[in-house]
Amino acid sequence: MGSSRLEVTWSSYHMNKFFTWGNDIYLYEVRSSKEHVKQSDIIISENTCARLLAxxxxxRYVKCIDIYPKSESDILLAVGQANGKISLTTFGPSVFDSVGLAGVELSPRYARQCNAVKWNSSETNLLASGYEKHRSDHSILIWDVTKGPSDYRLYGNYSTFVGVQNTEYIKPIIEIGLSDIAHSLAWFNQSPQVLVVGVNNKNLKMLDIREVSSGVYSQATKAVYGVEVAPYDDNYIVSFGDNQIAVWDTRNLDRPILSLTQSKIVSKVSWCPTRRNLIGSLQKESSAIHLHDMQQSVENNEPSVLWRSIQPGQNIPLTSFSWHPKHENRLIAVSYLGAITDYTVFERMTLNWSPSTHIVWTYGRRHLKLISDHDKIYINVQDLSPKIKRRAIAEYGLKEQLWQNGEICENATVALVWQWLHLSKSLVENGIITCPPHIKYPGIRYVLGIDSSQSNTLKSEAMYVQWHDITISPARDKALQLCGWKFHMDPNSLERIEIDEAYSRAAAIAIFNLKLRLAIDILKKGAVRQPPLAIIAMALSGYTTDKKSLWRELCATTRGRLTDPYLKAAFAFLVDQSETYKNVLNETEMLIDDRIGFACTFLSDVDLIEYICHLTDSIYETGDISGILVTGANDESIPLLQKYLDNTGDVQTVSVIAVRTFSSNIVHGDVVCQSWIESYRSLLDSWRLWVQRAKFDILLNHNKIPPQQVYISCNFCGKSASAFMQEKIRNKAKMLGIQNNDASNYQGLRILHDEFTSCPHCHKPLPRCAICLTNLGTQSTYFGPEDHKNSNNSIQALKSAEYSSWFTWCQTCRHGGHADHLLDWFKEHLECPVTGCVCHCLSLDDL
Structure with a gap:
């Protein structure tokens, strides 16, 4: 490839072609790497390669190039050279030969270097060029490539001229900037008669070629190189000078709206044509392209810039890059060594995670990508939110029986917690465990008398027994029942463990309860489904109490090869000689209730207390939610549940456990509990699970009377006009001598009726129903004398009215009546029932 390829440009209208130039000009075509690749093709990315076409x-002295901006099958280049000539050239025969453009040369009056050429994108016959300084010539020339010497006509005040030796040349139609230097130039897109030029290393000029003499605006700046107009907005221009990049607003050129200082001298800047307000810049001897993303600032009118850099290809200094005109954020770069890289700039993603667990992010400027909770990626991510939503829909935590919630949660450990809570509650309700009213779910620490509310009351006696039933103290017995170890009272409890095919667990528990024959029988039954258990049963059958036996020695050395934690613990128990049972108690893969059950059976009081305290510290540290068996459902379990929440994010479980098991004082008074509950309520609201949210609130406030939220005031005195106050009515009835079964005192009932239909403070009548014209505050019909004779309970008839008699009124016109009357009225009418009122009360409900 050589080191001569120092510049690169995508073709404006040929989406898969680009060209590079240095001493020579090369035209390439981009192909997919999956297609047939020739040996001469250049790999420019993982998916593309470049094939040299021409x-x-x-x-030999190319200084600048611009491609003809008209959609044609062939490519026409305007090549500016060091001698000042501009050559219109193609890569071989083309359609431009027939119109006489190929091979045309445009020359200034005096030879000097051409610094810039630029086709007009709208009037494609116009070509602007910028030159070095000459005292007798202009630096900015505008050419009409369709006007030859024979059909040249005058533009403005500029006359034709005759070249050397009377040979006629194509002449510029406009000449500007006598004795100036034009460093760079660019046409505006929406105003094609206007161009911006960087001149004399000190000015940025805007020129209107229709009125050259008056249409010039100049601004002093040293950023006169690489002038380029934003593709989408003529209001913005970018240029650079030395190590400074300037962004200008053409509506006010007094100063740049952005000045970006770079660490090195800038060699190129370019607007991204597919992304608004994104500028790419390249510094000399740099392998990275810097991206400047202009963002409109909210606090002030000046924009801010998000800056980052990308490194296409290897760590080799780049000489040029070019944005693809159509493909979003795609560019091509070339290095000093001629290495070409096809690169796509990945956008900063705007990531959103919807309450419905959909992940949405921006993919470029026109597309969004979505992952729903049904996508397989959620299985790999193991996100808990879809599970929480499914649980909530299944009314997790709302089931009447606590153990039923464990069947919904899809987590074995949490399911065991719900089963234990159910067990603890039943033991309290059956009177097996006695505790204060505020403790409904006591834990091991409470039963053993070592929690924060009690002094140590655990007293046991050491007993040495042979292989038969174990007798223990009452406190330990209650603790064992909390752990589910009721084997001495319920022989069928092990069979329920076997149903879950946990044969090793059932056998180990039988061994811990000194029932070796039962353990062997369990393993023999389990061997039908799990054949290796037959070998374990055979090994157990050789048990001997001789501490020096070969059986003990062999079991002690081979126990570590077992993978099942219960079998390892069982053999550790059988061969233990120290009676500390550390190998059993430290088997953390065993369920916590089994470890506690073992400790309550075999450890002394001191060791048991020490073990429970150590276990408590461990569960607080790890956040093992099954440790609620130790603490109980009380304030001691709050740090445990918080740690579990920190580890898993399962705010649902901690919230429903708190609401279902904690006392009302803790639920409504503890700040941590309130944060759990409010978070879960907000989560249900975001998922629009209104029914589940309502049921959860009912559980939350089942012992809490909600405050009154609606008040009806009297029109006359302004005080509360609540007609029914239970205690006042009863007191009034007693004053009138009306007993519950007295239907004869009709006068007293009428007085009570008046009490209902008038303000209890000023005794003014309440408004009337717009339909039946009866005063509000009571039912629309009352017991008359005949009714009272047939009534068995007159006072009951005067109790709080049902919904049909509630106060109901329009929020607009303020007219109303009894609820059932208004419902009947609006079945056939739209307007208010009050004569003369034209309010369409019914239609207002749809607003």
Whole structure:
């Protein structure tokens, strides 16, 4: 490839072609790497390669190039050279030969270096060029490539001229900037008669070629190189000078709206054509392209910039890059060594995670990508939110029986917690465990008398027994029942463990309860489904109490090869000689209730207390939610549940456990509990699970009377006009001598009726129903004398009215009546029932 390829440009209208130039001009075509690749093809990315189509070696001193901006099958280049000539050239025969453009040369009056050429994108016959300084010539020339010497006509006040030796040349139609230097130039897109030029290393000029003499605006700046107009907005221009990049607003050129200082001298800047307000810049001897993303600032009118850099290809200094005109955020870069890289800039993603567990992010400027909770990626991510939503829909935590919630949670450990809570509650309700009213779910620490509310009351006697039933103290017995170890009272409890095919656990528990024959029988039954258990049963059958036996020695050395934690613990128990049972108690893969049950059976009081305290510290540290068996459902379990929440994010479980098991004082008074509950309520609201939210609130406030939220005031005195106050009515009835079964005192009932239909403070009548014209505050019909004779309970008839008699009124016109009357009215009418009122009360409900 050589080191001569120092510049690169995508073709404006040929989406898969680009060209590079240095001493020679090369045209390439981009192909997919999956297609047939020739040996000469250049790999420019993981998916693309470049194939050389043509080479143009006619121009050795190329300084600038611009591609003809008209959609044609062939490519026409305007090549500016060091001698000042601008050559219109193609890569071989083309359609431009027939119109006489190929091979045309445009020359200034005096030879000097051409610094810039630029086709007009709208009036494609116009070509602007910028030159070095000459005292007798202009630096900015505008050419009409369709006007030859024979049909040249005058533009403005500029006359034709005759070249050397009377040979006629194509002449510029406009000449600007006598004795100036034009460093760079660019046409505006929406105003094609206007161009911006960087001149004399000190000015940025805007020129209107329709009125050159008056249409010039100049601004002093040293950022006169690489002038480029934003593709989407003529209001913004970018240029650079030395190590400074300037962004200008053409509506006010007094100063740049952005000045970006770079660490090195800038060699190129370019607007991204597919992304608004994104500028790419390249510094000399740099392998990275810097991206400047202009963002409109909210606090002030000046924009802010998000800056980052990308490194296409290897760590080799780049000489040029070019944005693809159509493909989003795609560019091509070339290095000093001629290495070409096809690179796509990945956008900063705007990531959103919806309450419905959909992940949405921006993919470029026109697309969004979505992952729903049904996508397989959620299985790999193991996100808990879809599980929480499924549980909530299944009314997790709302089931009447606590153990039923464990069947919904899809987590074995949490399911065991719900089963234990159910067990603890039943033991309290059956009177097996006695505790204060505020403790409904006591834990091991409470039963053993070592929690924070009690002094140590555990007293046991050491007993040495042979292989038969174990007798223990009452406190330990209650603790064992909390752990589910009721084997001495319920022989069928092990069979329920076997149903779950936990044969090793059932056998180990039988061994811990000194029932070796039962353990062997369990393993023999389990061997039908799990054949290796037959070998374990055979090994157990050789048990001997001789501490020096070969059986003990062999079991002690081979126990570590077992993978099942219960079998390892069982053999550790059988061969233990120290009676500390550390190998059993430290088997953390065993369920916590089994470890506690073992400790309550075999440890002394001191060791048991020490073990429970150590276990408590461990569960607080690890956040093992099954440790609620130790603490109980009280304030001591709050740090445990918080740690579990920190580890898992399962705010649902901690919230429903708190609401279902904690006392009302803790639920409504503890700040941590309130944060759990409010978070879960907000989560249900975001999922629009209104029914589940309502049921959860009912559980939350089942012992809490909600405050009154609606008040009806009297129109006359302004005080509360609540007609029914239970205690006042009863007191009034007693004053009138009306007994519950007295239907004869009709006068007293009428007085009570008046009490209902008038303000209890000023005794003014309440408004009337717009339909039946009866005063509000009581039912629309009352017991008359005949009714009272047939009534068995007159006072009951005066109790709080049902919904049909509630106060109901329009929020707009304020007219109303009894609820059932208004419902009947609006079945056939739209307007208010009050004569003269034209309010369409019914239609207002749809607003």
């Amino acid at each position: 080479t143009n070696s006619n121009y």
